[in-house]
Amino acid sequence: MQCDKCGDEAVMSAAYSGQHLCADHFTRSVESRVRRRIRADALLSDDATPAAPETWLVGLSGGKDSAVLTQVLHDTFAADPRVELVAVTIHEGIDGYRDASLEASVELTEILDVEHEVASYADEYGIEMDAVADEDPLDMAPCAYCGVFRRDALSQYAEAFGADKLLTGHNLDDEAQTAMMNLLSGDVRQIAKQFDASLGSFEDRDLADAPFVPRAKPLRDVPEKEVALYAHLRNLPTHVAECPHASEAYRGEIRDHLHALEAEHPGTRHSIMAGYEDLARLAAEAYRDGADAPRGTCDRCGAPTGGEVCRKCDLLGELGGEVSGDA
Ligand code: SF4
Numbered sequence: 001m002q003c004d005k006c007g008d009e010a011v012m013s014a015a016y017s018g019q020h021l022c023a024d025h026f027t028r029s030v031e032s033r034v035r036r037r038i039r040a041d042a043l044l045s046d047d048a049t050p051a052a053p054e055t056w057l058v059g060l061s062g063g064k065d066s067a068v069l070t071q072v073l074h075d076t077f078a079a080d081p082r083v084e085l086v087a088v089t090i091h092e093g094i095d096g097y098r099d100a101s102l103e104a105s106v107e108l109t110e111i112l113d114v115e116h117e118v119a120s121y122a123d124e125y126g127i128e129m130d131a132v133a134d135e136d137p138l139d140m141a142p143c144a145y146c147g148v149f150r151r152d153a154l155s156q157y158a159e160a161f162g163a164d165k166l167l168t169g170h171n172l173d174d175e176a177q178t179a180m181m182n183l184l185s186g187d188v189r190q191i192a193k194q195f196d197a198s199l200g201s202f203e204d205r206d207l208a209d210a211p212f213v214p215r216a217k218p219l220r221d222v223p224e225k226e227v228a229l230y231a232h233l234r235n236l237p238t239h240v241a242e243c244p245h246a247s248e249a250y251r252g253e254i255r256d257h258l259h260a261l262e263a264e265h266p267g268t269r270h271s272i273m274a275g276y277e278d279l280a281r282l283a284a285e286a287y288r289d290g291a292d293a294p295r296g297t298c299d300r301c302g303a304p305t306g307g308e309v310c311r312k313c314d315l316l317g318e319l320g321g322e323v324s325g326d327a
C-alpha cells in the first residue's frame with residue numbers, strides 16, 4: 001500500500017477518509033487537524049499579546065493522548081510569545097500505575113523544556129484512590145469517584161495557577177463515547193453545560209462570569225488509533241498500561257457499539273460529533289435565553305454547582321475525607 005501523497009510505503013489507511021499515508025504525511029496530517037481545530041475553536045484569543053500572554057495548562061497523564069497533545073502544542077506554540085504552556089499531572093494515589101506514567105510525563109516535559117507541575121488527591125483531599133476503591137462506601141465503580149475528583153483537581157489547580165485555559169487530550173473516540181452517553185441519558189441541560197465548559201468554539205461560548213477555567217480539547221478530531229500511531233512514530237515517552245481500578249463498564253459498552261458502527265459505516269464518529277456539537281450549541285443558547293440555568297457555588301468548597309454541595313464534596317463526605325479546596 002502506497003502513500004496517496006508521495007508514493008512511499010503507507011503506515012495507515014483510514015476507511016472514513018479513504019486515505020493511505022506514509023509516516024511523514026500521516027504525522028503532518030495529525031498536526032494540521034489539531035491546528036485547524038485550534039483555529040476553528042478560536043482557542044488563542046485576540047487579546048493575547050507577547051506582553052500579556054495566555055497561560056494554557058495542559059492536563060498531562062503520561063498516556064498517549066496527553067503526550068501527543070503536549071508535543072503538538074509545543075511544536076506549534078513554543079516560539080509564539082502569546083502563549084505560555086504549563087503541564088500538570090494529577091496523581092490519584094494508585095500504587096504502581098500512576099508512578100510509572102508520572103515518570104513518562106517528567107521525561108516528556110524535560111525533553112520539551114515545558115514547566116511541569118504535579119498535584120495529588122492526597123494533597124488536595126487527603127485521600128488515595130487505592131483506599132477509595134477498597135472502601136467504596138457508595139458501592140460504585142472506582143472510576144465514578146475518580147472522574148469527579150480528577151475533574152475537580154484539574155479545575156482547582158487551573159484556577160489557583162491563574163491559567164486562562166485548561167487543555168485535555170480527549171480524542172475523537174472519547175468524545176463520541178461521551179456524546180452518546182449524554183444523549184442516551186436524555187439530560188439536555190448537561191449537554192448545554194458541556195458546550196460552554198469544554199466543547200464549543202470560544203467565539204460561541206458564554207463565558208461571561210464563568211466560575212471555571214474554560215476547557216478545550218484540541219485532539220477531538222483525531223481518532224484514538226491515530227493518536228496512538230502518532231505517539232509511536234514520534235517515539236514519545238508514554239506509559240501504556242491499564243489502571244488496576246478501570247471500571248467504566250457503560251463506557252466500554254458504548255465503545256464496543258461505536259467500533260461496530262464505525263466498521264460498518266466509516267465516518268460515524270465524525271458525524272456524531274458534528275451533530276452533537278450543533279445540538280449542544282442550540283441547547284446552550286436556548287437555556288441562556290431562558291436564563292434559568294442554575295449557576296451557584298458549593299457551600300463547602302466554592303466550586304460551581306447547581307445544588308448546595310458539589311458532587312466532589314458529597315463524595316468526600318461519604319468517604320470521611322478532608323475538603324481542602326477553597327476556590
Ligand atoms: Fe481513575 Fe478509573 Fe482512570 Fe483508574 S481508570 S485512573 S480509577 S478514572
Ligand code: ZN
Binds near residue numbers: 300
Ligand atoms: Zn464542593
